[in-house]
Amino acid sequence: MSTTPVSEPMAIDSRSGSAAIIATEPAAQNSNHSCRDADLISKYDVSGPRYTSYPTALQFSETYTEATYRQQAQVNLKQGIAPVSLYVHVPFCQNICYYCACNKIVTADRSVARTYLDYLHKEISLQSELVGKYRPVTQLHLGGGTPTFFDGAELTELMHLLASHYNLSDSEQREYSIEIDPRTVTQDSLALLKGLGFNRLSLGVQDFDEQVQRAINRRQSVAMIKTLTETARLYQFKSVSYDLIYGLPLQTPASLAETLATVIDLSPDRIAFYNYAHLPQRFSSQRAIDRLDLPSAQQKIAMLALIAEQLTAAGYRHIGMDHFVKPQDELARAQQAGKLQRNFQGYSTSLAQDLVGLGVSSISSLHASYAQNERDLDAYYQRLDRGELPISKGVELTVDDQIRRQIIVQLICNLQLSIASIEKQFAIHFSEYFSQELLALQLIENDGLLSCEGDKVIIHERGRPMLRNICMCFDRYLPQGATASFSQTL
Known part of the structure; x- marks a missing residue:
């Protein structure tokens, strides 16, 4: 599965006809635990952004043009020697996966890769003119689609193009990653990727249950994943990550428990467990999925609890909304140091701010x-x-946008918010600037999902499934997005 930068699925509670930011009243104090959890699920199971960016893609406008980007790049990219991050999107796939919400083109015509690579060359040349030549590329990510739709020669050519136009890093601390459909690579392919400079692999696993795999048209065996994982370790890749999804058709807590047991046995370094967003009106491939085969919100919450329980019991650290890593992983250390960041590629160690x-x-x-x-x-x-430059739309951030983005980043990455740091960074009086937002947080605190302690907002383990809802408190655009349709938060 891709964590690539495509327009984000969209958000409101269609049942209420409003943004439904969070709870509107405290939970009943005398409810028993199971009833209270059921009430919370009903209350917080609304539509909301995933916050891969703030403002979200819903706010991108065509008034932001190529000229706007060039002006911004002149200030942000051309100057200085700070690290920079590159993302390359390869949209092609050989087979359709019914769940997929990525920007993709399904084709068996291999010639499209050659054409696309030629146009990438044009864009790489144009973009590189805007980036300071001394800025090292410390993060590189190939996503899709299926980046390994490119064959070995094409991948080699792509890396040569990038190296010819950018200052690619050879540092041990660099993060050069690629998303892999396990069905499209061999052991020799991994050797080539290592030789090209990639040091992190992300394998699209989704689920190991055969019935679920048939329902999403994604058949791949445990043996296949095991072989690739062992080969990656043989070639000394820095880390191997598995992308999985909960909430898929025919998936149950029992079947997911078996998938989790297999994942734990294979022991990847990082695990991303995404919440399936069913938006068939927007993504045509999802129309092949029977809505009645999807688990309920209550079942999905049970799955999420199961994921956290089994992975943490196996020694993984839950670092954010959907990511688990081993304690010695760089992401875990970055979170401990308060330096964890999140961008369109997922969580990162903040090696580069400009992407x-x-x-x-x-x-x-x-x-x-x-x-x-x-x-x-x-x-x-x-x-x-x-x-x-093929810029179609975008958004310039106001100071208010930057303040709210920093708050959301802190909540998502650190699972807490330092009010003092926001006040110092932006010279505001937090309680006055966010008086309404603090009232909303109080309602969530009444539900036992977070605590407001001094100048900190701390999210409890029980509040992690509602992290998107908590972030929604600070999203000033949600009331204006009342006609949008984001994915469900739970």
């Missing part, structure tokens, strides 16, 4: 703006044929 997105639909993230490439492949090609 340059390359390829169709990619999003670039600069200090005070986001810019998204054309999502349609033909439009992407046409813009490059005219010698233009």
Whole structure:
């Protein structure tokens, strides 16, 4: 599964017709535990953003143009020697996975890779002119789609293009990762990837249950994943990550427990367990999934509790909404030091703040703006044929946006908010600036999901499933998004 920068599935509670930010009243004090949990599920099972960015992609506008991006890049990318991050989106897949919500093109025509690579060359050349030549690329991520749709020669050519135009790092601390559909690679493929400089692999596992795999049209055996994992260790990749999903059709807590046992036995370094967002009106492939086969919100909460229980019992550390890592992992250490960050690629160790997105639909993230490439492949090609950067829309961040983004980042990454640090960084009086938001947090505190202790807001373990809801308190755009349709938070 990809964590790639595509437009985010969207958010409100259609049942109430409002943004339904969070609880509207405290939970009953005398309810028994199971009833109270059921009440919380009902209360917090609303629609809401995933907060891969703030403001979310819903706020991106066509008034943000290529000229806007160039102006922003001149200030943010051209100056200085700070590290920079690159993301390359490869949209092609050989097979359709019914659950997928990525920007993808399913095709068996291998020639499309050659054409796409030629256009990537054009964009890489144009974009590299805007990046200071001394800025090291400390983070590189290939996502999709299926990046390994490119064959070995094409991947080699792509890395050569990047190395020719950017200052690729050879530091041991660099994070060069690639998303892999296990069905598209061999042991020799992993050897090539290691030789090209990649040191992290992300394997799309999703679920090991055969019935669930059939329902999502993604058949791959445990033996296949085991072989690739062992080969990656043989070649000394820095880490192997598994992407899994809960809430899939025909998935049950019992079947998920078996998948978890297998995952624990294979012992990946990092695990991302995403919540399946069923939006068939937006993603046509999801129409092949019978809605009645999907687990209920109560079952999904049971699954989420099971995931946290089994993985933490196995020694993994729950570092955020959907990520688990081994205690010695760099992400765990970064969180302990209060330096964990999150961008369109997922959680990171904050090696680079500026992110340059390359390829169709990619999003670039600069200090005070986001810019998204054309999502349609033909439009992407046409813009490059005219010698233009294929920027289709974006958003410039106001000071208020930057304040709220920093708050949401702290909550998602540190599972707590330092009010003092926000006041110092932005010279505001928090209780006055966020008086309404603090009232909303008080209601969540009454539900036992967080604590307001002095100048800190601390999210409890019980509140982690509602982390998106907590962040929604600080999202000033939600009332304006009343016609949008984000994915369910639970």
